[in-house]
Amino acid sequence: MVAIVEPADHVIGLARAAVPGAELRAGETLFKGGRVGHVDHLATASRRFNSQTRKAGGSESNMRPEALNPLFAEVQTLEGVGPKLMKPLEKLGLTRVKDLAYHLPERFVSRRAVADLDSASEGEQVIIALNAIEHRAPRAGSRGPYRVLAQDTKGNVCSLTWFGRAAYSAKKLVPVGETRWVAGRLDRYGDMLQIVHPDHIEEASAAHMGRLSEPVYRLSEGLTQPRIADFVEQALARLPELPEWIEPGQLARSGWPTWAAALRLAHEGTEPKAHDRLAYDELLANSLALLLVKAEGRRRRGAALVGDGALRARLQLPFALTGAQARSIAEIEGDMAQEAPMLRLLQGDVGAGKTVVALNAMLIAVEAGKQAALLAPTEILARQHFETLRKMLGPTGVEIALLTGRAKGRERESILMGLLNGSIQMLVGTHAIFQDTVNYRDLGLVVIDEQHRFGVAQRLALAAKGRRAPHTLAMTATPIPRSLTLAQYGEMDVSRLDELPPGRQAIETLVIPQARMEEMVAGVERHLASGQQAYWVCPMVREIDGVPDLADIAAAEARYAALKERFGDAVVLVHGQLRPEMKDAAMERFVSGEARLLIATTVIEVGVDVPNATLMVIEQAERFGLAQLHQLRGRVGRGSLKSRCVLLRGDALSEMGKARLALMRETQDGFRIAEEDLALRGGGELLGTRQSGEAGFRIADLEQTQRLLETAHADARLLMERDGGLTSPRGEAARILLYLFERDWGVQLLRGG
Numbered sequence: 001m002v003a004i005v006e007p008a009d010h011v012i013g014l015a016r017a018a019v020p021g022a023e024l025r026a027g028e029t030l031f032k033g034g035r036v037g038h039v040d041h042l043a044t045a046s047r048r049f050n051s052q053t054r055k056a057g058g059s060e061s062n063m064r065p066e067a068l069n070p071l072f073a074e075v076q077t078l079e080g081v082g083p084k085l086m087k088p089l090e091k092l093g094l095t096r097v098k099d100l101a102y103h104l105p106e107r108f109v110s111r112r113a114v115a116d117l118d119s120a121s122e123g124e125q126v127i128i129a130l131n132a133i134e135h136r137a138p139r140a141g142s143r144g145p146y147r148v149l150a151q152d153t154k155g156n157v158c159s160l161t162w163f164g165r166a167a168y169s170a171k172k173l174v175p176v177g178e179t180r181w182v183a184g185r186l187d188r189y190g191d192m193l194q195i196v197h198p199d200h201i202e203e204a205s206a207a208h209m210g211r212l213s214e215p216v217y218r219l220s221e222g223l224t225q226p227r228i229a230d231f232v233e234q235a236l237a238r239l240p241e242l243p244e245w246i247e248p249g250q251l252a253r254s255g256w257p258t259w260a261a262a263l264r265l266a267h268e269g270t271e272p273k274a275h276d277r278l279a280y281d282e283l284l285a286n287s288l289a290l291l292l293v294k295a296e297g298r299r300r301r302g303a304a305l306v307g308d309g310a311l312r313a314r315l316q317l318p319f320a321l322t323g324a325q326a327r328s329i330a331e332i333e334g335d336m337a338q339e340a341p342m343l344r345l346l347q348g349d350v351g352a353g354k355t356v357v358a359l360n361a362m363l364i365a366v367e368a369g370k371q372a373a374l375l376a377p378t379e380i381l382a383r384q385h386f387e388t389l390r391k392m393l394g395p396t397g398v399e400i401a402l403l404t405g406r407a408k409g410r411e412r413e414s415i416l417m418g419l420l421n422g423s424i425q426m427l428v429g430t431h432a433i434f435q436d437t438v439n440y441r442d443l444g445l446v447v448i449d450e451q452h453r454f455g456v457a458q459r460l461a462l463a464a465k466g467r468r469a470p471h472t473l474a475m476t477a478t479p480i481p482r483s484l485t486l487a488q489y490g491e492m493d494v495s496r497l498d499e500l501p502p503g504r505q506a507i508e509t510l511v512i513p514q515a516r517m518e519e520m521v522a523g524v525e526r527h528l529a530s531g532q533q534a535y536w537v538c539p540m541v542r543e544i545d546g547v548p549d550l551a552d553i554a555a556a557e558a559r560y561a562a563l564k565e566r567f568g569d570a571v572v573l574v575h576g577q578l579r580p581e582m583k584d585a586a587m588e589r590f591v592s593g594e595a596r597l598l599i600a601t602t603v604i605e606v607g608v609d610v611p612n613a614t615l616m617v618i619e620q621a622e623r624f625g626l627a628q629l630h631q632l633r634g635r636v637g638r639g640s641l642k643s644r645c646v647l648l649r650g651d652a653l654s655e656m657g658k659a660r661l662a663l664m665r666e667t668q669d670g671f672r673i674a675e676e677d678l679a680l681r682g683g684g685e686l687l688g689t690r691q692s693g694e695a696g697f698r699i700a701d702l703e704q705t706q707r708l709l710e711t712a713h714a715d716a717r718l719l720m721e722r723d724g725g726l727t728s729p730r731g732e733a734a735r736i737l738l739y740l741f742e743r744d745w746g747v748q749l750l751r752g753g
Contacts, residue, residue, distance in 0.1 A: 064744070065736050070238045071098035078234045080227070088222035089231075098740070100235035101263055102278075102698060103228070105215030108269040109199075111183055117156040117193060120186050127183045127200075130158060132174040147194075148174050150182075158186075159194040160201075165222075173201045199225055215267055236264055242740075243733035246280065247715050256280070276708065279700035282741055283712035286697070288734060289743035291716050294343075294492075302341035302469045305444050307333075307367030312360060314396045319501055325353050328495040329360045332473060335493065336364055336445070342471035347480065348497030349670035350634025351504055354475045355388055357497070358447045361473050366398055366425045370444025373427045375434075377450050379404045380587045384609050385449065386428040393426075403429035403438070442467055448474045477634070478627055479670035498671055507637040508644045509665045511621070513651065520617065520648060521566065527615050528570065528596045532641065534615035536563070536599045537632055539623045541575045554619040560599040570596040576603050602628060604635060611639025621647035621664075622657045626677040630670050 064072065074096060075081050075089055094100050111125040120126045130150035138144035148160040148170055160182065162170050174180050184198035199214075217228045239260045244251065256277035257265060265274035321329070328346060335342035348354040362372035374389075376382035386402040393400055401415050401424045418424035422441035427433055474492070512520060527534055538556040560573040572586040572595040583603070589595040591610055598604070598613075602624075616636045621629060629647070636643040647661055663676055697705065719725065719734060726735050738744050 064739050067240045067242060068098075068736065068739055070240055071096070071101065071740070073097045073238075075100065075231070078231055080230065085222065085227075088220040091220040092218065092223075094231075097235045097238055100232050101239065103217060103232060104266050104275070104278075104699065105269065106218050107216050108213055109216055110213045116152040116154045117158055117186075118154065122186060122188050122193070124186055125184070126186050127181060128152060129179055130160070130174075130182050131179045132160075132176045133157075135171060135176060146170050150174065150180075157192065159189070159192050160198055161189075161194050161196045163197070213269065215269060232267060236267065239263060242736055243729075245730060245733035245737045246284070247718060247730070250711065250715055254280075275699075276704060279697075279704040280708050280712055281737060282697055282699045283705065283709050284716055284734075285737050285741035285743045287709070287713040287716040288719065289738060291713075291720050295720065298340045300341055300469055301339055302471060303368075303370070303444060303467075304339045305336040305365055305368035305370060305471065307364040309367070311363045311367050311396045311398060315359075315363075315392060316395050317356065317392070321356065322353065322497070322499040322501055324348075324497045324499040325357055328357050328497060331493070331495050332357070332361045333364060336361070336368075336471050341469040342473065343492050344473055345492040345494045346473060346475045346497065347494055348475070348477060349479055349500065350477055350631065351500055351637070352497035353501055354449075354477070354497060355385065356392075357495075358449075358473060358475060359389060359392055361471075362426055362445060362447065363396070363398070365445035365471070368444065370442050371419070371422065371425055371427070371440050372445040372447065373429070373433055373440070373443060374447040374449065376428065376430060379406070379430050379584055380591065380608065381449065382428055382430050389426070389428060398425050399423055400426040400428065403427055403433050405430065405432050407432070443470050445471045445473065448472065450476060477631065477670075479630075479674040496671075505637055505640070505642065507633055507668060508642070509633065509647065509668075510644065511647045511649055511661050511665060514620070514648050515651070517648070520646065521563070523646075524563075524597065524615065524617065525566070528567065531612075532615065533590065533593070533596050533610060533613040534598070534617065535604065535613060535632075535635055536597060536617045536619065537604070538599070538601060538619050541577050541601055556599050556601050559619065563597065563599060567597055571599060572597070573599045574603055575601040602632070604632070608635050609638050610635075611641070613638070614641045614643040616643075616645040617648060618645070619648045620650055621661060622649050622653055626660055626664065626673050627670075629664055630668075630673050633664070633668070 075094060076086070078097065078100075081089070089095065092103070094103055109125050111127050112120075113127040114120045115128075117128065120128065130152060132148050132150045134149040136147040136149065138146060146162045149157055150160055151157050160170070160174060180201050180203060182195060182198050183200040184195040187194055187196065215229065217225060217232070219225070219228060242259055244258065246256070254273065254276070256262065256273055257271065259277070259281065262271075262274040262277040265271040266278055332342070332344060332346075335344055346354055346357055348357075358374065362374070365372040374385055376385055382402065382404055386400070390400055399418070401418060403412070403415050407415060415424065415427075416438060419427060419438065419440050427440075432438070524534055524536070536559060538554045538559050540555045542555045542557045556573060556575050560571060564571045572589050574583050574586050574590075578586075586595070586598075587608070590598045590613075591608075593612060614636055616633055618624065618629065618632055624632070633645040636645060647664060649657075649661060653661075660677065663673060667673060700708070719728075719731060725731050
């Protein structure tokens with residue numbers, strides 16, 4: 001049975017959704033491959049909701065504007081797309097005609113037609129007439145290449161070379177004794193010139209081989225450039241004429257083409273403004289959807305919560321609040337005093353004191369006669385939050401409980417009864433706190449820690465536990481540049497903890513070459529002998545042979561095996577591919593102090609608080625994003641002891657890499673690191689290998705997002721506030737835009753409102 005979620009609740013959940021990155025190389029960072037992270041999940045969540053709607057008897061296509069139907073047709077409707085090609089297309093996410101239309105070229109290749117090989121240069125993209133003189137197949141059972149020797153009009157010989165399955169078509173493409181026009185990159189292998197996997201082979205003259213400048217698309221195994229180009233061309237032929245959604249003045253100032261013209265030009269590479277137009281469309285759709293969420297949130301009825309301050313006055317904190325903490329608490333208190341449910345993000349650097357701010361918010365709810373729940377992404381973090389809050393709450397007499405998947409029998413029944421009758425005023429837990437069997441007397445506030453780690457369904461389930469929509473405070477320890485806050489949190493009000501509590505010790509940060517590994521291990525041995533604990537983080541789980549980009553990346557399992565030989569049972573291993581119970585057991589051994597050295601991947605980036613762990617070693621630090629290095633470093637320096645972070649770097653370090661690691665040595669200000677990283681990176685260059693995880697905006701790259709986002713957000717606000725919202729002529733066009741970029745839950749929200 002599929003539950004039909006109220007549109008308003010559905011949208012509020014969607015707007016806070018995020019997809020955690022896959023743990024492959026260096027985990028997830030804010031930026032991935034030059035794209036802005038954690039944004040395209042809105043479209044993913046929308047597709048999931050639309051799928052549920054169909055199962056529940058609704059119809060996604062019934063709601064979508066008819067003009068878009070050709071774009072949302074399955075790719076099987078295109079000529080030449082059969083079952084065999086569906087798998088590689090699905091791997092690229094190209095399942096509908098629209099996906100192909102927006103599958104923009106990664107780059108463009110300019111070729112030169114040459115009369116003979118003497119007229120060409122090595123490394124050049126050429127078009128040349130060649131006559132096949134001999135086929136050389138690899139030996140039986142060999143994985144060698146298939147070569148066709150061919151000569152030009154002067155008798156110069158060149159090898160046309162194919163590897164793998166592509167070799168099967170070589171005999172047909174270039175029969176011996178016949179001349180073909182060949183397009184591709186001319187290189188040298190040993191003493192012979194060669195063209196590996198020619199891009200085009202045709203019988204016609206060079207003039208008929210298509211554009212001398214042509215697009216190069218991202219491929220997956222089983223697809224070729226000519227094949228994907230053909231599918232894209234068919235998709236572009238189906239583009240409908242759509243009304244204009246961009247404000248006329250903005251369109252005129254920018255000199256942008258129409259939407260359909262921009263898509264065609266973007267595949268030709270002849271008009272730089274075309275890509276800007278398409279990026280702006282995507283940013284406008286995202287901004288408009290988030291503004292719709294915000295507007296709907298303000299219309300919804302919650303409960304105005306006003307505390308009398310009695311419980312907060314009893315808190316006996318061993319430190320004074322920072323100015324940023326006091327300001328954030330005042331902002332939250334003001335929000336909670338309104339009937340419209342609060343939707344606020346608390347963005348604080350590592351160690352900035354988010355927990356104390358969250359505690360004050362929870363006490364306001366309890367003072368107002370309501371209950372508060374804190375949702376943590378892992379059991380370890382939930383237990384740590386519970387212990388911290390329980391100690392702070394001692395003088396107040398507030399009843400707090402912990403509920404995780406481990407609670408069984410009478411213990412669980414007692415907690416459930418306490419929540420139902422209201423004797424438990426605060427609850428801390430993992431996903432277990434929103435199971436169907438968990439009911440609250442009157443839930444008034446939900447605090448979500450590390451909010452990007454929770455899915456839509458989880459947040460919706462928790463929000464549904466209140467009699468009225470509860471206030472929501474989301475927290476994140478990942479600093480985000482101010483210029484990109486609109487992209488990620490455009491529907492939320494944001495409070496920033498940009499001060500660290502006085503007295504917090506600085507973490508000494510060292511950069512050491514990988515060649516000094518033995519010295520590093522000896523240093524760890526001395527550190528453990530002193531009675532303190534340490535982390536050792538690697539970018540991958542296990543070694544992968546045969547893949548050039550991955551073969552030399554440090555793997556946690558291999559490092560664990562090597563260090564376990566030296567330190568025995570004092571070493572434990574944690575990574576994302578372990579079974580949860582194994583991971584929890586290893587973490588508990590480390591938290592309790594039984595284990596002294598924790599080998600891990602980036603799963604420990606957040607939520608581990610062990611004051612006795614005062615050394616962090618990050619192997620191949622150049623393969624991590626700066627935001628991630630900052631988070632990992634924040635795992636130490638949690639107590640009164642002096643702490644160190646050692647960044648082990650590889651030998652091949654670029655100037656950009658040196659600048660970034662120098663920045664890590666220079667500052668511990670996460671907000672400054674985020675801003676400087678953005679300035680250093682520019683259009684999206686990465687420190688090391690491409691980061692793993694979901695892509696962000698599909699069209700807009702980082703540079704375009706910085707340059708166009710504020711204008712797009714202002715345009716969306718203008719449409720909402722002055723131009724009649726989605727009921728005006730431009731608003732009707734904007735509805736189409738929302739469906740086109742699958743932010744259509746914003747339209748569904750209006751229907752539900």
